[in-house]
Amino acid sequence: MEGTTAKINGVSLWHHVQGQGIPIVFLHGGPGAYDYLEPVTALLDENCFQMIRYEQRGSWRSEKTGPYTIETFIEDLEQLRMHLNRQNWIVCGHSWGASLALAYATKYPTKLKALLYIAGTGIDPAWHIDYRKNRLNRMTSTDRAEYLHLRSAIEKMQDEEREHTKNRLRALSLKADLFNHNNFSKLPRMDEPFVNSEVNQEVGAQCETYFSSEQFKQAIPFNSFPALFIHGAADPRPYRYVEELAANFQKGEFALIPNAGHYPWLDNATILGKHIKAFLSRIDKQ
Template identity: 60%
Template sequence: MDGIVSKINGVSLWHITQGQGIPMVLLHGGPGAYDYLEPIADMLDNRYKVIRYEQRGSWRSEKKGPYDVETFIDDLEHLRLHLGIDKWVVCGHSWGASVGLAYTVRYNCQVKALIYISGTGINPAWHIDYRINRLENMSFDEREEYTQLRSIVNQMSGIEREHTRNRIRELSLRADLFNKNNFSMLPRVDGQFVNNEVNQKVDCNEYLESDEFRNEVISSITAPVLLVHGEVDPRPYKYVKELASNLKNSEFRLISQSGHYPWLDNPTTLGKLIHDFVARKVTGI
């Protein structure tokens, strides 16, 4: 399946649809990564009409700003309208989970359910715990290299700085894994994990961790929400559990022996959690 590119909200976005049934859109991480969620789509397309797309600035989509949370939300809504979908299930991973949460705040009436995989929650305290956990998940040599590169990267420029940033990101991604042998299966295009320009320009923390946004999340989301997290993801699950406790209609599920990419470590459990949740909360089975 090759997908198509359509003009959506003033930018060319790559998207693809597979399967039949309840519409479900998948939101990849980043910011500035690309669609790596085909494994999740493949476990769901026997029951759902699964839509995947690449956010603006990502690989097969147009590299055109602005790159900010509000624009990513608008892009997603315009994609829904372009596809002629009334309501859909929104399923995001990592940064995509945050986009899905923000989209649901604004377009709650268009969301049948939200599935929030490997997110961070909305409490800014998660950053400190994450940095500690990330280092603890590295080997001694990785930790030494990571710390050293972080201390000098801002003194670099050009290609040297770009290569160093990519190496820092690679070390960080290794810490995300429960099974380190899955590193070769992590998403990248031509050796790149993300579009660094997009990743640096999206000031998601200012938007997603503001008091205003937290209040909107708590007060406005009525759609059912499933929050799924890997037990050894360095992003601490206690903040995702805290988010779940503040939502009106939510369920938090922890997947054991799983890191930031639960479809790599425990795909059967992830698939079952999603199927069971949608069956109960959306189709009423």
């Protein structure tokens, strides 16, 4: 894999730059996962866009040094922009990366040309309850029975058996994220060394307080940059919370991708690409 590392905000961050034109940075999910968004960049013309992918601190090829806080991750991204000498850019995030993109955009709105928010969760913590229900409903009856059994039995397990069960529960959850289960082998890796559990737990624990705070919610309506919120219709994470978030933006748009789950480029890349390119085309003309 091409790419380079550079000291940014005190840690070495892996990043990859390709193409020319309007800069657009891609933020992977997790927290604590790795860069898996190359298939999304492939939907765009590298003669029109300079596509920047990077791995957040603690992730795979980047330095595993804290602090692992949302504020630190925001500053890492801003320092990356400065390191690359870009006046402003389009910020595109997927899942947790969408939340990070939103947090960055709200703190540094003048550095944004536009926001692309793919398969996020919105800012209302109630999404968790609906997600758990939807996840079970999207499982086959066989997978659902196995999932419920393992969830009830895991507390009594130890060591290797417990670890094996955690991996199986993760696999069943990931399968429910797809509209087409045949795409399971194409999903991002969710095992070591690709996922840093410490980052996932520490940053994940901060999200509810950070994004549901009154201070954060009150800042959103003042954001005047164009923003496209994209969600797969079959994603267990309920899209209504994202649609509500989009409605609070001055220039917010919402697009629901049919026949697609949490990774819409796997299930329906054609429609996903159509929405992204149409949005970016409008931005380019402004």
